[in-house]
Amino acid sequence: MKSPNSAKIGSTRRVSLVLAALLGTALAVLGGPSPFSSRASAQQITVGTSSGAQRIKMAVTEFQGQSTDARLTTLTQEFNSVLWNDLDNAGIFDLVNRSFYPLKVPIAPGDVAFDQWANAPVSTQMLAFGKTEILNSNLVVTAYLYDVKNPSNPGVLAKRYVATLDEISARQIAHTFANEIVQALGGGLPGIALTKVAFVSKRTGHPEIYVMDYDGFNQHPITSYGSLSLTPRWSSDNNKLAFTSYVNGNPEILIYSMLSHRLLPFPKYPGLNVTPAWSPDGKKIAFCSSLSGDPEIYVSNADGSGLQRLTFTPSVDISPVWNPKTGNEIAFVSDRSGSPQIYIMNSDGSNLRRLVTGGGDASEPSWSPDGQFMAFEWRVTETGTYDVYVIDIASGQITQLTHDAGRNEHPTWSPDGRHLVFESTRDGSRQIWMMLANGTNPKQLTTQGENWNPNWSN
């Protein structure tokens, strides 16, 4: 800085230093830091085209009865139809029509002609086959699942099931085998073939709690109070069913044990007590009660102790549901904004926020098993009708699942997160329907009387 020359150089250098720093930042932002070495990429080779997670092509042969016993014939028929339906309902398989199958159907591993199954017209990836027989007056089913595109090591599953000789057992075996297939090929998510759906049915004149298999079979009543019983909810271990009943004159929470087939003790509070919901660990129940004058969300232990109030507004707060993944959050419906809307709060009542902001009225939230989605019913405009929607909770993206098909309400998730069960009037009367969680493949489960408010077991 002493001579004019050095001063000039100093100032230009400063400018160029600033420029260099700017450039460096820009490069760092563009390129990003890379704290890890790229050592791994050297050894790894990429082979094969990319194919999306497409449906797995599967051929399911008709299992052959190994004797001409009339009982075996009917049970084998039942088994075959149930297995086909279960795999069809699973949502991850593309079942190849049986009219394409080779004439000779395998019943044992030695019979499989791999090229006939793997090539056109069947072109299947997986082949389920086997046989049924009566051994020691038991029903014995031997079942295989083969990867026919890999003849050198085709075996995926080989199972033998022994059960009593009746229809329930035949269905049970088919459900179990379907679950094994779904779990093996579906990446570990459990199959739903052995799950149940609780719902409200008015087929006897009064709304009562009913339970059926997930495919609509074996519908039987749980209550016969001749009163009003609503909103059944399974506990996470499927051993208890909590519901609302007016049997004692006042709406109150009842808990029914599916093991002892009796009511379990739960306190009777004055006023309105509705919409129970189990915490994922089964230790707590959230419900709506008007203990304080207007309906608010309360939480207590499953035996009624430790009652705690979570919401404090002069509006109606109802229909709580726990986050099944973490158990730390509760979603509920409130009309504090003027119309029913879905809110989420922590399980101690803090951190309250509104989930669906689009107006209309949104209610009946159901949290997906992985905690990622909320299914709910929504009427976007006053004149519109209720439809089933799913919101991605993290991003707020909403997907409409039912369109132009009557009123669609009360969605609840299946334990695998691939299905939804809901009530719909698309058939003329209110009935229980099931669909895949992307809105496709709707199936009617009930036909008798009027049925609503389904809840899928865990």
Add this chain to the structure above:
Amino acid sequence: MSVRTFAYALPTEGRESLRGPLFVSIGLHAVMSVLMLTYGLLRFGRGEWGNPWERGSSMRVHAVSSLPGVPLPTPLQVTPNTVANENPGLYQSQPIPSLPLDNAEEIPKFKDEVKPEQSKRVNTRIQKQQLTPPPNAVPYGENGQPAMSYSQAQTAAGEAGISIGEGDFGSRYGWYVAAVRSRVSSNWLLSTISPTLMSAPRAHVNFDIQRDGTITGIRLAQSSGIPDVDRSALRAVEASSPLGPLPADYSGSSVSVSFYFDFHR
């Protein structure tokens, strides 16, 4: 202080003043930054930042069933194979018809064509070393089955690939690899990555699958350099536990998996 020095330092005659060019340069930089900012706002400004709860009264509802994260198969998307192979394609290639050359004119040749003298270059300094290949070397271009079998998947968030086990696990239990791939890819969510990000370098995540299907030892083997993408990849793997139990006739107690994630929008 620097300004004073500067003022005293510059003689008015004999030396060119740098002040003019400096201001011109600063002005041009300002124009460039304005252009870049405008472009950035126009190009990337539509991404939704911040709180999804406070988006006003209008909400976007998707009528098409696209629910990334629901463990259901997505429609097949085929991407071109990156490895050339010997398989015949779907269509037979037609021979190119030869052009009629009756009226073609020949290019005249120069009579006295001068050929440049070829000079031989001999490098006397560098003696080429004869390389002896190791006994287990695979000749280039004649490689057989690679030691690791990969398969790729395309998800809403880009591409994912998987290398599983040692030796022939992938070829013996292709169904298991496919199941792992589809489960992990379905858990890789676009919504966990910043909306302004268009693509990212590949991220590798390694993990082990135990006999009962639980995932252990999740580690980032190679970062993509972008924390968002790394986190979403780790999340995808963590959300997939437990996978299905390992194949019944597989003898090992666990299988190690390398899964890569190629993010692009």
